[in-house]
Amino acid sequence: MSLEEKIISTFKQKNSKLAEVFNQAFELFEQKGFPTKKNEDWKYTSLKKLLKTDYSLVTEINNNIEAKDVEPFFIGADTYKVVLVDGFYNADLSHVDTDKITISSMQDAIENNAELVEKHFAKVADNNQEMVALNTISFNDGVFVNIPNNVILDKPIEVINIATGVLGDTLIQPRNLIVVGKNADAKLIERHQNISENTILTNSVTEISVGENAYYYHYKIQNDTEVSNLVDNTFVDQNRYSNAYVDTFAFGGNVTRNNLSFLLNGENAVANLDGISLLNKNQHVDNFTFVDHRVPNCDSNELYKGIYDDKSKGVFTGKVMIRKDAQNTKGDQQNNNILLSENAQINAKPQMEIYADDVKAAHGCTIGQLDDDALFFMRQRCIPLKEAKAMLMYAFASEALKNVKVEELKTQINKQIAQKLGVNIEFGV
Amino acid sequence: MAKNEEDKLINDVTNKEYEHGFVTDIESDTFPKGLDENVIRGISAKKEEPEWMLEWRLDAFKVWQTMEEPDWAHVKYKKPNFQDISYYSAPKQKPELESLDEVDPELLDTFKRLGISLDEQKRMSGVAVAVDVVMDSVSVKTTFQDTLAKKGIIFMSISDAIKEHPEMVKKYLGTVVPVKDNFYSALNSAVFTDGSFCYIPKGVNCPMELSTYFRINEEGTGQFERTLLIADEGARVSYLEGCTAPQRDENQLHAAVVELIAMDEADIKYSTVQNWYPGDKNGLGGVFNFVTKRAVAEKNAKISWTQVETGSAVTWKYPSTILKGDGAVGEFYSIAVTNNYQQADTGTKMIHLGNNTKSTIISKGISAGHSENSYRGLVSISPNAKNARNFSQCDSLLMGNTCGAHTFPYIEARNPTSHIEHEATTSKISEDQIFYCNQRGIDTEKAVALIVNGFGKEVLNKLPMEFAVEAQKLLEISLEGSVG
Structure with missing residues (x-):
């Protein structure tokens, strides 16, 4: 049975207010399946080889992980610590000693924070994308973070995703929701770590809503082992005067695909995307970014640097959409790459789609030594x-x-x- | 710029009528609509083609039938019904014209109205342009053939070339743009009715500009022409191409294929001023311009594409260069202006295969009205292309907020010694610039003209003299009201 069939056959109707979302996503995935290279958005990244592996699906919580297994992967600072094991929130290993904010498992939030979850769940994540639909229909758990209005968080939140590989080659699908209230300020560090020798494919979806006048920083550390693959789907919804930062540092892992979307829904919001890809051997990293300017007076700044050695392959897609109403937009994008080896390659696609006239939009792309x-x-x-x-x-x-x-x-x-x-x-x- | 002035300008721009929209009342010989093997046999018989050519066409037709129309371009249009097009239309004329006097006076009048006076050019020497005139995809007149022949240059319609120089046509036709390259190249290969053929022998510097003028005249027809240009070692040539069509409510299809071959050290400059009927201000009618243009540059050869795109309802065109030999140079200079409901998806491909190859891409897009203007390009550096160098710049100017400007560049690098730079900007004419001009006594309309001309200067400068004037005039017409 292929992975696609496996997932489709295990899909259960859920009796919640979110049922409609699940059903729609299921229909889409059943119809489209995994993305192929024929899909223009996946032109340079093929999942074909990855999908040859017979992945197990995680169905229950693994409690055999101890604090010492996780310890080395924290940054060693005073932080709020969240540990997800094979996509399940692990309360024992997580340390969140504050009542100013809410951090819980996604499952818990669906029951106990229903209002907030319904308001934000699958609202900005695009279920028309195959991998997002896949996560929507088959995720087990994830982390839910709620930063209430006016809270300036004193220390960063660290989210470590541990893959145990106890089931052999495994497909892991965390689903995260982060809600940042008005005037709040928070920082979050996200890391994926495989602690086994087995092949891991992580298909993660994170939805972030940044409230009015809030500041939110999200750092992605991708320094996983050579048998770990990651499809990361992150969607940021920005309200008025909000500032959001997402930094992606891709050093490790085998195949990594970062789908990063910024939806600027409030005026005067500023979106910042930064990234470094430092690759060697057979690594493949695809940074697929999309900034959607929907309202006037927003800025977006994008800077991606890539260094590629050995047989590694880098892909950068920077799509900036400036819609008809988004006058007075400033959109800036830079993508600079260095190729170090004769077998390394880079494919870049800095795109702009512009429908408003009073804008300043520019992109630059260089490849050199x-x-x-x-x-x-x-x-x-x-x-x-x-x-x-x-x-x-x-x-x-x-x-x-x-x-x-x-x-x-x-x-x-x-x-x-x-x-x-x-x-x-x-x-x- | 004051709001009402701006509105007036935009209004003027969008209301400008097409000036080449007349129909010439000339008797023509047109095939009934539809496409099947018999039509292809018919075309081939009409052209008195040899057997190999017919077979080539039939093979292409078979390939075409298996292909699907592409839909990846950023354009929306109603797909043409390929059975509702007449694939052959030729002005009826006396065979074997000896001199210009024998050309149908209606026809001469047509070209006078288009600004190409065949007589005058005949009389002028030295700075003249040799013109091959193609009407409804049949070549009606090629001038200066004798003068060129003295230098060994062959410049004639491709139908004549198939008969007179079959070995050369056979050797090169379809080598740069293979039949199965894409849907429209396959269609063109099956049904092309005429076009130009040109061969510049070794070391010859073509003494005059060569030019082809394309005109669609007949209703319900498609135009499928084929251009094959070969510059032998060390040869140099500058080639111009211009096109217009009558104003009609229907969408006429123009699917051409242009193949350029530049052998070692050769230099080809290919310029196009495309002014097919763009449709009326509500987007009704207009020509679908689906063109495949490609060049191969051998060792140290140079290919330079320059295009001024102002016409067509839908344009789908990517003049490309394969930099095959070491040290080959490819250039692409383009201005694309879209207005009303025009849609253009145009750009270039630079395929670097040889060492030390260089390419430059300068693309300027100007959108007004409800139009969509996209740049789509590919720069590809193969693993063997050492020290390849590319510079691309794509700038867009938006006039009004109902139009769109897009860039879709693809950059694929496989070699660590390559240097690639790509830049793109989008903006509107800034109020500061207008204000600066106003302060100096230049009225707003003139100021806009000045700025647009300045915006396009880099490309306009690359056009040959004879064309630069025409191109500037065209820009003015396309954006009249805002251009001086």
């Missing part, structure tokens, strides 16, 4: 080639770290970059 003169200069000063290259690469990529506002996280990212580049340098900007 390290500057030979700069390398020579450094080598003259006794810096070995490898280190010199690493320093240049860090200098190139670090611009995308500008919105990392958590010191410990920045330190950790710098360490991960140094590790990935195989040098022992303490980077810092």
